[in-house]
Amino acid sequence: MSEKDKLGLDKLPSLFYIPSSVVHKFLDTPTSIDIVKKAFCDYAIGQSHMPPKMYLDLPQFNGDFRAMPAYIENGYAGMKWVNSHNNSRSALPSVMALFLLNDPKTGQPLAIIEASSLTNIRTGASGGLAAAYLSKPGASRLSLIGAGNQAFFQAKAIICASNLTHISIFDLDVNVATSLKEKLKFLFSGKVTIETSIQHSVESADIIVTTTPSRSPLIKKEWVMPGTHINAIGADAEGKQELDPELLRSSIIVVDDFEQASHSGEINVPISNKIISKSNIRGTLGEILTNNQQGRINSSEITIFDSTGLAVQDLESASHVFLEVKKTIEETGCIPEGVSLLPF
Amino acid sequence: MSEKDKLGLDKLPSLFYIPSSVVHKFLDTPTSIDIVKKAFCDYAIGQSHMPPKMYLDLPQFNGDFRAMPAYIENGYAGMKWVNSHNNSRSALPSVMALFLLNDPKTGQPLAIIEASSLTNIRTGASGGLAAAYLSKPGASRLSLIGAGNQAFFQAKAIICASNLTHISIFDLDVNVATSLKEKLKFLFSGKVTIETSIQHSVESADIIVTTTPSRSPLIKKEWVMPGTHINAIGADAEGKQELDPELLRSSIIVVDDFEQASHSGEINVPISNKIISKSNIRGTLGEILTNNQQGRINSSEITIFDSTGLAVQDLESASHVFLEVKKTIEETGCIPEGVSLLPF
Numbered sequence: 001m002s003e004k005d006k007l008g009l010d011k012l013p014s015l016f017y018i019p020s021s022v023v024h025k026f027l028d029t030p031t032s033i034d035i036v037k038k039a040f041c042d043y044a045i046g047q048s049h050m051p052p053k054m055y056l057d058l059p060q061f062n063g064d065f066r067a068m069p070a071y072i073e074n075g076y077a078g079m080k081w082v083n084s085h086n087n088s089r090s091a092l093p094s095v096m097a098l099f100l101l102n103d104p105k106t107g108q109p110l111a112i113i114e115a116s117s118l119t120n121i122r123t124g125a126s127g128g129l130a131a132a133y134l135s136k137p138g139a140s141r142l143s144l145i146g147a148g149n150q151a152f153f154q155a156k157a158i159i160c161a162s163n164l165t166h167i168s169i170f171d172l173d174v175n176v177a178t179s180l181k182e183k184l185k186f187l188f189s190g191k192v193t194i195e196t197s198i199q200h201s202v203e204s205a206d207i208i209v210t211t212t213p214s215r216s217p218l219i220k221k222e223w224v225m226p227g228t229h230i231n232a233i234g235a236d237a238e239g240k241q242e243l244d245p246e247l248l249r250s251s252i253i254v255v256d257d258f259e260q261a262s263h264s265g266e267i268n269v270p271i272s273n274k275i276i277s278k279s280n281i282r283g284t285l286g287e288i289l290t291n292n293q294q295g296r297i298n299s300s301e302i303t304i305f306d307s308t309g310l311a312v313q314d315l316e317s318a319s320h321v322f323l324e325v326k327k328t329i330e331e332t333g334c335i336p337e338g339v340s341l342l343p344f
Numbered sequence: 345m346s347e348k349d350k351l352g353l354d355k356l357p358s359l360f361y362i363p364s365s366v367v368h369k370f371l372d373t374p375t376s377i378d379i380v381k382k383a384f385c386d387y388a389i390g391q392s393h394m395p396p397k398m399y400l401d402l403p404q405f406n407g408d409f410r411a412m413p414a415y416i417e418n419g420y421a422g423m424k425w426v427n428s429h430n431n432s433r434s435a436l437p438s439v440m441a442l443f444l445l446n447d448p449k450t451g452q453p454l455a456i457i458e459a460s461s462l463t464n465i466r467t468g469a470s471g472g473l474a475a476a477y478l479s480k481p482g483a484s485r486l487s488l489i490g491a492g493n494q495a496f497f498q499a500k501a502i503i504c505a506s507n508l509t510h511i512s513i514f515d516l517d518v519n520v521a522t523s524l525k526e527k528l529k530f531l532f533s534g535k536v537t538i539e540t541s542i543q544h545s546v547e548s549a550d551i552i553v554t555t556t557p558s559r560s561p562l563i564k565k566e567w568v569m570p571g572t573h574i575n576a577i578g579a580d581a582e583g584k585q586e587l588d589p590e591l592l593r594s595s596i597i598v599v600d601d602f603e604q605a606s607h608s609g610e611i612n613v614p615i616s617n618k619i620i621s622k623s624n625i626r627g628t629l630g631e632i633l634t635n636n637q638q639g640r641i642n643s644s645e646i647t648i649f650d651s652t653g654l655a656v657q658d659l660e661s662a663s664h665v666f667l668e669v670k671k672t673i674e675e676t677g678c679i680p681e682g683v684s685l686l687p688f
Contacts, residue, residue: 017361017456017684017686019686019687019688020687020688021687049400051398051399051400054395054398054411054413055395056393056395056413056414056415056421056423058415058421058448061448061449061450063448063449063450063451065413065421065423065446065451067398067411067413067423067425069398069400069409069411069425070400071400071402077400077402077409079400079409079411079425081411081413081423081425081444081446083446083450083451083452084451085449085450085451087450087451090450092450092451092452094451095451096451096452096453096688098444098453098456100425100442100444102409102425102427104402104405104407105405105407105429106405106407106427106429106431106434106436107407107409107427107428107429107431107436107438107439107440108427108436108440109440109442112361112442112456114687114688338687340361340684340686342361342363342684343363343364343365343458343682344363344364344440344458
């Protein structure tokens with residue numbers, strides 16, 4: 001009798017609950033960058049599939065829920081259910097998520113994964129990946145516009161994927177900026193400064209990351225130096241935008257997915273206002289990673305990565321965590337600490 | 345310090361897992377009929393909301409997944425993730441589901457509920473409700489066409505909501521029919537017979553329930569006696585149908601939701617073939633329950649309830665189970681047996 005049999009895991013159906021602590025254990029930043037890269041490539045070559053995100057809008061609570069299903073060929077199927085609320089007045093995070101992982105052949109649920117951390121990590125990783133592939137050679141100065149939770153994960157991944165010497169932080173709330181500075185000290189040996197002017201922060205950057213909930217442009221075209229790369233992360237729903245539309249019109253725009261970006265990404269407002277069109281989009285990050293599209297051509301272009309977050313990123317991340325849990329069980333005969341086996 | 349405080353449930357965030365055994369405990373058939381009635385009424389009067397079901401189709405595995413989000417005003421938000429596969433060659437059920445229940449004000453996940461049983465029970469309950477409101481006075485003979493899992497739940501609810509004296513069972517597999525007969529013995533004191541002819545089964549019925557996966561009509565118009573009521577349950581995806589389109593054209597059709605029924609219910613094929621149109625639909629069951637539409641007018645009409653299953657039925661059922669769990673905790677200071685408190 002194998003250790004696996006002893007645990008009764010061959011007796012169907014069984015269902016794992018995988019909490020945040022285990023997600024963090026198996027999804028560190030370098031691993032997540034690799035997984036997100038694979039997710040973009042698989043999607044670009046048609047190995048993974050996702051219907052458009054579905055929104056349940058609750059404007060009366062300044063929030064919404066999103067259902068994000070996906071399927072990977074020769075892999076798993078699953079769905080993330082995630083909210084986006086303005087919870088700044090409560091102790092709760094703005095984004096909370098669960099991921100449901102299934103066997104695509106039978107539909108059987110295999111795992112429920114805490115996906116707030118998974119979302120934070122994979123969104124950061126895609127920013128790290130975009131910065132690595134789209135920023136100019138020698139880019140060393142990162143400016144964070146907005147210093148909330150996702151700014152930390154962006155910085156963590158860009159530190160990992162680039163050669164930074166300096167990080168500057170701008171936030172309307174200086175306490176939030178200070179708190180991020182403290183957290184970055186533990187993982188970055190370069191200089192970290194707090195900026196009180198967006199313009200100055202933008203002017204001195206090689207790489208800019210915007211993670212604000214803004215609905216009107218914060219960053220003016222004339223502030224952005226030639227050769228800058230921007231990760232536009234904050235806009236993730238209709239009506240949201242952080243960048244001057246004229247900046248978008250004159251830059252190389254790379255999206256994670258054209259459909260999603262044009263409905264809910266940084267480009268959604270200027271596209272609906274007809275300031276830019278599909279022809280202004282260079283391509284998807286997946287097309288660039290698979291060499292089906294050219295990214296930055298020279299050191300003076302301004303590049304913008306418009307990130308909305310793809311269900312296939314969540315699915316590949318969740319699949320990795322689940323497979324690591326299974327591997328641990330097979331190797332040790334024990335369920336990893338924190339993981340629960342649920343009756344189903 | 346209250347018992348609730350002792351359990352630490354006031355400390356956020358906490359998340360319950362509610363398994364099948366607890367769903368069955370708090371969602372017996374009479375309760376479920378009441379809840380489903382409330383769900384249809386709330387939806388009819390605009391108190392609850394649901395975007396259309398979203399499908400992740402996996403034709404290579406003869407299956408699909410469906411995301412079914414919903415929100416009730418002054419209640420909860422949530423989403424069911426459910427598959428439909430042909431699992432007849434494996435030990436797994438065809439339909440497996442999880443329900444995620446959230447606080448709509450903050451987005452916080454509150455409970456994960458095993459929803460395969462919840463789906464079976466609420467689908468049965470809506471059939472019981474439709475039979476109670478649409479069958480002719482004195483209807484006493486039920487014919488089940490298809491004897492799988494859902495036929496049992498339909499019969500259970502119709503026994504509860506009507507005055508049956510006789511149940512006949514038809515299934516292509518006589519072992520499946522026999523097995524259902526054995527199960528019904530425990531909850532029905534009337535006569536239960538197995539039929540080997542669909543025609544004979546249909547001709548002798550006051551109430552017919554079809555629960556097959558058929559893609560071509562099984563029941564001919566000329567077999568159906570005046571005054572019969574039919575619950576058309578099996579068709580739940582594009583291309584599925586169980587009834588002669590001519591029967592649909594000449595009957596009183598009641599749907600659970602027009603949009604869903606016309607895309608995936610019994611009426612989907614005849615509507616896309618233009619054999620019937622929206623004008624052939626009398627209304628929704630919710631409209632009839634709230635007296636905004638007339639149901640059966642006389643004892644000779646044939647009525648058909650086209651059931652596709654609504655996200656609001658799942659949400660109201662899940663909300664009830666969650667509130668019962670909370671009530672038990674408040675009253676006893678203990679988490680009900682089987683329920684897990686998960687780290688989130």
